[in-house]
Amino acid sequence: MIFEQIATGGCQSYLMGCAETRAAALIDPEISQLDHYLALAARDGLHIRYLIDTHTHADHFSGTRKLSEQLQVPVVMHRSSPAPYADLRLGDGEMLMLGKMRIEALHTPGHTRDSMCLRVEDRVFTGDTLLIGGTGRTDLPSGDPLALYDSLFKRLLRLDPALTICPAHEYKGRTSTTIGEELASNPRLQVRDPQAFAEMMRTLNLSMPTHITEALRVNMVGGKSVAQMLAEATASVPFMSLEALRANLDDPHSSLIVLDVRERDAYEAGHVPGARLLPRGQLELRVNQELPDPTQRILVYCEVGKISTLATATLREMGFSCAVALDSGMKAWRDAGYPVRTGSMP
Ligand SMILES: [Fe+2]
Numbered sequence: 393m394i395f396e397q398i399a400t401g402g403c404q405s406y407l408m409g410c411a412e413t414r415a416a417a418l419i420d421p422e423i424s425q426l427d428h429y430l431a432l433a434a435r436d437g438l439h440i441r442y443l444i445d446t447h448t449h450a451d452h453f454s455g456t457r458k459l460s461e462q463l464q465v466p467v468v469m470h471r472s473s474p475a476p477y478a479d480l481r482l483g484d485g486e487m488l489m490l491g492k493m494r495i496e497a498l499h500t501p502g503h504t505r506d507s508m509c510l511r512v513e514d515r516v517f518t519g520d521t522l523l524i525g526g527t528g529r530t531d532l533p534s535g536d537p538l539a540l541y542d543s544l545f546k547r548l549l550r551l552d553p554a555l556t557i558c559p560a561h562e563y564k565g566r567t568s569t570t571i572g573e574e575l576a577s578n579p580r581l582q583v584r585d586p587q588a589f590a591e592m593m594r595t596l597n598l599s600m601p602t603h604i605t606e607a608l609r610v611n612m613v614g615g616k617s618v619a620q621m622l623a624e625a626t627a628s629v630p631f632m633s634l635e636a637l638r639a640n641l642d643d644p645h646s647s648l649i650v651l652d653v654r655e656r657d658a659y660e661a662g663h664v665p666g667a668r669l670l671p672r673g674q675l676e677l678r679v680n681q682e683l684p685d686p687t688q689r690i691l692v693y694c695e696v697g698k699i700s701t702l703a704t705a706t707l708r709e710m711g712f713s714c715a716v717a718l719d720s721g722m723k724a725w726r727d728a729g730y731p732v733r734t735g736s737m738p
Pocket residue numbers: 447448449450451503520528
């Protein structure tokens with residue numbers, strides 16, 4: 393087996409492939425690392441055939457959907473997953489063929505209703521069902537401590553003790569252990585009574601993951617995160633530096649339209665000399681009156697550079713093929729000591 397483990401903070405993703413046929417599967421990819429996974433697959437001569445989420449993640453943004461569009465390969469999840477974009481839904485005991493390898497799905501609800509573990513040769517990818525020295529939490533949507541107890545003690549922990557476990561989370565830099573080692577030393581697994589186990593899980597008092605509502609929006613219904621919207625806009629527009637804009641102000645022949653997309657009060661408190669005000673919220677509805685020439689060179693700025701990037705992407709989508717965004721924004725312009733005008737538009 394060809395095996396790569398990729399950490400994103402405490403989240404672990406795995407790329408594994410058949411050494412003979414080079415068919416590969418990517419397990420629990422995180423959206424900010426897509427280029428990293430593809431580079432590793434290319435380096436190892438692997439062809440990704442399956443994109444697998446072990447469960448609906450509440451703490452990171454799944455990259456399966458985006459990669460699936462890019463690579464035209466199926467997103468694999470458990471049959472009970474709510475994600476509308478899952479193409480291939482596995483039931484307990486069902487297998488995927490990966491070259492000469494077999495990936496067997498074990499339905500292990502508890503952390504979430506749709507949690508599954510994946511057994512492949514001498515390993516088992518445990519998702520958030522079993523972690524090194526811990527287990528997944530059961531207090532997030534669809535979590536169930538008694539179901540986790542059954543999944544662990546009546547299913548996962550009855551597998552061969554020599555199997556290596558590869559969890560979806562590891563915060564202390566340990567790479568893997570075995571089922572046997574976890575049975576012997578994992579503190580949560582020493583609580584063998586189901587009710588006592590459930591009580592322990594109910595009283596952990598863990599804090600909520602930082603991006604939980606956004607992660608569920610992305611992972612359960614296939615929406616986009618704010619970071620993803622910004623990354624896509626950033627990749628689709630050209631940028632102009634503060635210095636280039638400053639130099640442009642001194643050019644009497646410049647035809648550049650400088651567009652301030654902040655709100656009116658911010659504009660009146662201080663704007664780039666000669667800038668026009670067109671707040672982001674009114675952009676689409678006022679653009680026809682304000683910008684009649686779609687070939688006009690337009691520079692868009694806001695306070696810090698995020699809204700202007702989104703606005704520039706919108707303008708380019710609407711046909712303003714020469715719209716560019718300012719690299720950073722009015723705050724940096726002021727900090728640089730460049731000229732500022734106050735008051736309303738002439
Ligand atoms: Fe999770």
